[in-house]
Amino acid sequence: MHNVPPAASPVRIDPGAAAASLGSATGGPLASGAAFAVYRLGRSSFHAAVVRRVEGDVVVIAERTEPIGGAEFDGLLLAYLSGRHPDAGVRLWSRIADPAEAADRQLRARLLEKITRAREELSERDFTVITLPEADIKMPLTREEFESRVGELVESTADVMEETLAEAGVHPAELAGLLMAGGAARTPLAATTLRRRFGVEPVLAAPNAKVLLAEAAPVATRELPFVDEQEAPPRRRGQGRAVVLTAALLVVVGAGAAFGSQLGDGDSAGDDVAADESTAAAATSETLADASAEPSETASEEASATPSESPTPDETELGPEDPVEDEAPSESDPTTESAPIGSVPNVVGMSTAEAHRAVEEAGFAGVEQTGEQRGVFDWSHEDCEIIDQSPEPGSTRALSESVSVTFSYSGEASDCDV
Known part of the structure; x- marks a missing residue:
């Protein structure tokens, strides 16, 4: 059943x-x-x-x-970049368009995170560059293009x-x-x-x-960037956008396959197999991302997050998540009102400032951060980048709790204070 x-x-x-x-x-x-x-x-x-x-x-x-939201913006940018940079490799874009393996899903989620960050940067500047070290590609993007x-x-x-x-x-x-x-x-x-x-x-x-x-008691946050949804809400206008977006990306991949010998196979080996991708980030279609975002949200403001494939929550105000039902009280226990709960956002890969904002917008008490110093010539992470967190992304916790994070730094840990 x-x-x-x-x-x-x-x-x-x-x-x-x-x-x-x-x-x-x-x-x-x-x-x-x-x-x-x-x-x-x-x-x-x-x-x-x-x-x-x-x-x-x-x-x-x-x-x-x-x-309509930032996740759908990111999905359109993903399709645009795949057509703008076919030299990145037919196989790479095929993996991102239809991620079958855990490593492919992680790669796609990572690229969408980079696109989100670039979109936010373009609110303050006219030009930025999206880098994806896992695939060894760099893609410039202007505000005009966005x-x-x-x-x-x-x-x-x-x-x-x-x-x-x-x-x-x-x-x-x-x-x-x-x-x-x-x-x-x-x-x-x-x-x-x-x-x-x-x-x-x-x-x-x-x-x-x-x-x-x-209008109801807080439940799992509703605006997570990469969350699998069972149903898509009805929409009055622009219903063809997701289909057009999917077609655009698949046409690029198909065309690249036809001329693969000319474009090359710019795929990177040994992608990290980390957390499974989730997604409202693309807000495109099941074919493009095998994930989509729902419109409902809780009282928390937005942020970016990445739950696992089974609906486990993530960031604030953030993407679609199935609400969490309170357990029915047993006959022997008195009926009490449940404490507000929420879905822990995925802040790994964010800066410390972004992580604080995401956790606060998700409605949690705050962030407890600890630095982990790396060597001067270790470029595996950026300064102030979150490399670990607890509780795990997508887990359901009381909003009164804090989220503990570990960030990477090469100079002074205090440079990452918020």
Whole structure:
């Protein structure tokens, strides 16, 4: 008999937290009767809401959600890079497109992590380079290239925002503000698009500001970058994006196979067989990544994480995970309310600063970090890179617990303090 996973806990915009974030960003409280918009673009879902102050309270008067987020951005970039750099080897891209072995899944997960980091860097700069030492490849990427890949998705989020405003009966000119939250919302193209579409100057919430509130008790976090999902949520627009993305990558691989003798087989030997890949990171399709991200999230903000193939959790606000049911109390024990729990994010490979942010956004108490010094000529890891963690990624723990990490450094351990 198959176990049917429980329904996901709905995740909503927290009007009070959103109003506080807007007030902090603008330097003033929301006037009575005023309304503002919330544009939250997380790792695997997008929330649009209109919030109004009514008689001393703030309430959501319209809200919509779409399964669009940073993970889908990363999937589009993966397909783009495979076509841009065929010289990396037909066999390499075949392994990444259809990872059959544990080493292939680990390689693909590692590349997606690098792509996520590059995307975040392009929020601050115009150019970056994606390196994958395991395959001995380097792929330059510009902000212009990135924005050309994700422009359609960003426009889709603006469409949803427009629909939400119409549902609320609020004209953009009436807005007291437009608050942007979530890691992917820091993509400069998002602010540019909102400014052009609505004539409003958007403001960014503080990096760690939380504007989501689950209607039920906290369960396993819902926005993990690489999590296998049993079902994909219905989506009103852009249903063909994942199919097109998959086709794009497979066409590149197929074309490379046809001309393999010219392209070469730039595969690297001896990939590390570490943790199994999981994925909402590509948010593409089962064929491309054999993983996809769900839109639901808990009250925690996003982060990056990598659970194992069987649905074990990872990072904050992060990808889709099957909610965890509380065990039914026995007749002999009194019924008590379960402590809030969450899915431990996968922070291995992140910097210490990124790890702190991911753990905090996942809702856990904090990070306890320990340094491990390496030789000056040991380039196996970057300075401040997380090389180990406890509890294991994907395990379910009380949110009151801390996550212990070990980071690598070659100079001073204090350089990695957060």
